Amino acid sequence: MIKLYTDAATKGNPGPTGLGALVVAHQQQFQLHQSAGVLSNHAGEFAAAQFGFAYLLDHFAPTEAVYFYTDSRLLADALQKNYAKHFAPELAALQRQMAQFNLVISQWIPEKQNHGAHHLATQALHEALAVH
Template sequence: MIKMFTDAATKGNPGPTGLGILIIRDGQQEQLTSQLPCASNHQGEFAAAQFGFDYLVKHHFNNEPILFYTDSRLLSDSIGKAYSKHYQEQLSQLLNSIDQLGTVVTQWVPESQNHGAHHLANQALHQLERH
């Protein structure tokens, strides 16, 4: 079983955005980061999830159940309903990636339970700000 946590950190809204992805499999952690030069926080949350699911697809984790955790209610609700009023294009891309994997269970968690991904997103944001 794979656990994946994602988060985005944005300075300004919109503004520079750091993405953090924490993947836990067999007790091992994979820490991924990326950046967007300018995005809203919601766009960042979708982008972080997309980055994480693309990584899982690319590394052929399609036969393992995946527990996906996000502290974005908008993201978790959108995935659950397969609908987003303002982010349908990003959601469609995300659902396409999710469909390439096996069982994926999405769960909203409070920010206090998403420290790993939150820390990685902030690290990515700070790196972006220094350049």
């Protein structure tokens, strides 16, 4: 079983964006972060999820069960309803990644339960801002 937590941090909307993904699997923790350029806050949430699932696809077997957690209501609702009016391409790309695993359960969580991914996203944002 794999737990994936993702988050994005954006300065401005749109603005420079950092992505964070926290993976907990097999009694190990993997902390990932990267800059994503300039995105809106909602686009950043989709990008963070895609970033996290890209890591999972590169490092874990598709037979693993994945529990995916996000504090983005928009992203969680889009996954549940299989619809995102303004983010259809991002949703489709994420769903293609998720479909490669036998089981993915996605769940919205409050921000206070997503501190690990939030910290990583903020770290990536600060690194991106320091470069400019």
